[in-house]
Amino acid sequence: xxxxxxxxxxxxxxxxxxxxxxxxxxxxxxxxxxxxxxxxxxxxxxxxxxxxxxxxxxxxxxxxxxxxxxxxxxxxxxxxxxxxxxxxxxxxxxxxxxxxxxxxxxxxxxxxxxxxxxxxxxxxxxxxxxxxxxxxxxxxxxxxxxxxxxxxxxxxxxxxxxxxxxxxxxxxxxxxxxxxxxxxxxxxxxxxxxxxxxxxxxxxxxxxxxxxxxxxxxxxxxxxxxxxxxxxxxxxxxxxxxxxxxxxxxxxxxxxxxxxxxxxxxxxxxxxxxxxxxxxxxxxxxxxxxxxxxxxxxxxxxxxxxxxxx
Numbered sequence: 001x002x003x004x005x006x007x008x009x010x011x012x013x014x015x016x017x018x019x020x021x022x023x024x025x026x027x028x029x030x031x032x033x034x035x036x037x038x039x040x041x042x043x044x045x046x047x048x049x050x051x052x053x054x055x056x057x058x059x060x061x062x063x064x065x066x067x068x069x070x071x072x073x074x075x076x077x078x079x080x081x082x083x084x085x086x087x088x089x090x091x092x093x094x095x096x097x098x099x100x101x102x103x104x105x106x107x108x109x110x111x112x113x114x115x116x117x118x119x120x121x122x123x124x125x126x127x128x129x130x131x132x133x134x135x136x137x138x139x140x141x142x143x144x145x146x147x148x149x150x151x152x153x154x155x156x157x158x159x160x161x162x163x164x165x166x167x168x169x170x171x172x173x174x175x176x177x178x179x180x181x182x183x184x185x186x187x188x189x190x191x192x193x194x195x196x197x198x199x200x201x202x203x204x205x206x207x208x209x210x211x212x213x214x215x216x217x218x219x220x221x222x223x224x225x226x227x228x229x230x231x232x233x234x235x236x237x238x239x240x241x242x243x244x245x246x247x248x249x250x251x252x253x254x255x256x257x258x259x260x261x262x263x264x265x266x267x268x269x270x271x272x273x274x275x276x277x278x279x280x281x282x283x284x285x286x287x288x289x290x291x292x293x294x295x296x297x298x299x300x301x302x303x304x305x306x307x308x309x310x
Contacts, residue, residue, distance in 0.1 A: 016202045053085070056287070059087050066108075066142065066150070069185040073155035076133040078274030078292045080142060087123035087147040093307035102128055106135060113297070113305035119232040126266040128296050129302065132275070133157070136174065158275040160267075162236075167247045167283040178279055181263060182247030184239065185282065186254035193254070196281040197229040198292035199275045202268060204237065210253060217253070224260070225268035227275055230291040235292055236277060238264035 029112040045092030063085035068074060080102065088096055095097040097112050104110070108130040117125040122297070134140075138154040162169045164185040171179040206226040211218045226237040246259050256279075258264035276295075302310055 020050065022175060044264045054095060054098060056092060057099060060086075060092070060096050061099060067151050068142075068150070070150040070152070072152040073201045073272065074152060075199065075272055075274030076136060076154055076157045076159075077196070077276035077292065077295065078134070078154075079198070079292050080128040080140075081125060081292065082127070083120065083125045086120040086122075089272060090307075091124075093123065097126065100126070100128070102129075103143075104134075104143045105139045108134065108138070111303050111306055112308075113294070113302050114307060115249065115289045115294070115305070116287070118287070118291070125289065127292075127294050131299050133138045133295075134159045136151065154274075155161055155272060158271065159277070160236075160277045162192070162277065162279045163281055164250055164279065167245075167250065175279075179267075181254075181258065181267065182258040183250075184242045184245040184252055185205075185279075186252050187249045190253040191283045192208075192250075192252075192279055192289075193234055193286035194232060194279050195285040195293060196236065196276060196295040197286055198295070199271055199273050199277065200228040200231075200291055201273055202271060206237070208233075208235075219253070223255075225258070225264040227268060227271050227277075228291075228292070230286060232290050234286075234291075236267070 002118070013017070065083050068085075068136075069273065086153070093114060100112055109126055110130040112126050112128050114123065115125045115127050116122045120200065122220065132156040136154055136156045139147060139151065140154065140256050141151045143149045156174055158173050160169055160171045162183055162185065167183055169179075169181045169183045170177060171181065203226050205222050205224050206228075207220075207222050209220040211220060223235070224238040225237045228235055235259065236253060236256040238260045239252065240260055241251050242257040242259045242263075245251045245260065245301040246257065246263075251257075256277075258267060285296055288297055
């Protein structure tokens with residue numbers, strides 16, 4: 001199930017107002033260079049007075065939410081995603097973005113980009129991601145002005161590559177291939193989204209009901225060991241049909257199915273939010289705002305979506 005699946009899910013939503021950084025590199029605090037002291041022959045210039053933050057900008061930030069809780073440990077693909085209660089007008093986005101600050105140790109080259117969320121209007125979501133996946137053990141801090149700060153850690157790297165043509169998923173953990181797992185993916189016209197997705201959350205059981213979107217081949221049922229990949233309803237989960245078809249054929253409505261002989265459970269138990277699932281040899285690339293499809297944009301495309309570089 002992908003765009004056409006309605007699922008009862010518990011997202012990793014957490015309320016938090018957020019502030020931000022420029023769209024260039026993000027340096028660790030310890031790496032900040034000291035300014036040379038002024039000499040008698042060259043007196044120091046007075047420090048510029050900080051421009052007060054407008055009430056409008058503060059209003060946008062006051063009702064914002066972010067996707068990562070304080071103290072969380074997440075995978076290398078996790079972006080920082082900020083959602084606003086109402087769309088931020090184009091003319092106000094640069095001011096909002098200037099209030100967003102991220103520091104990382106070790107430092108990263110990262111940027112903010114305004115993304116059209118699958119369930120919201122353009123201007124309601126802005127994401128931060130590095131040029132490439134985060135490094136494991138990176139310590140990240142998000143600040144919201146003088147009052148709010150949150151910190152999280154990049155736990156480790158797990159990248160699962162699903163090949164819908166060979167019906168296999170290769171799991172690479174911390175750079176070393178660990179598993180090749182037989183899978184079954186979406187059959188036409190319900191092909192699994194192609195491209196890079198990031199684990200949003202996971203649930204032991206999820207009720208999936210295709211009838212809510214009037215799919216031509218309706219079904220309804222509970223599915224176990226469900227790893228959530230897109231807002232539109234793509235999961236990687238246990239599926240009894242995978243007992244027969246995994247490794248042989250694609251028979252699902254868009255989700256990636258794993259056998260119920262313990263295969264799905266074992267994958268589920270090692271996955272955390274922020275892990276990466278990359279689908280290859282399918283059709284229709286997943287949109288950046290359908291879950292965390294941010295990595296499907298090139299770095300130049302990503303930076304062009306910043307209000308500070310547009």
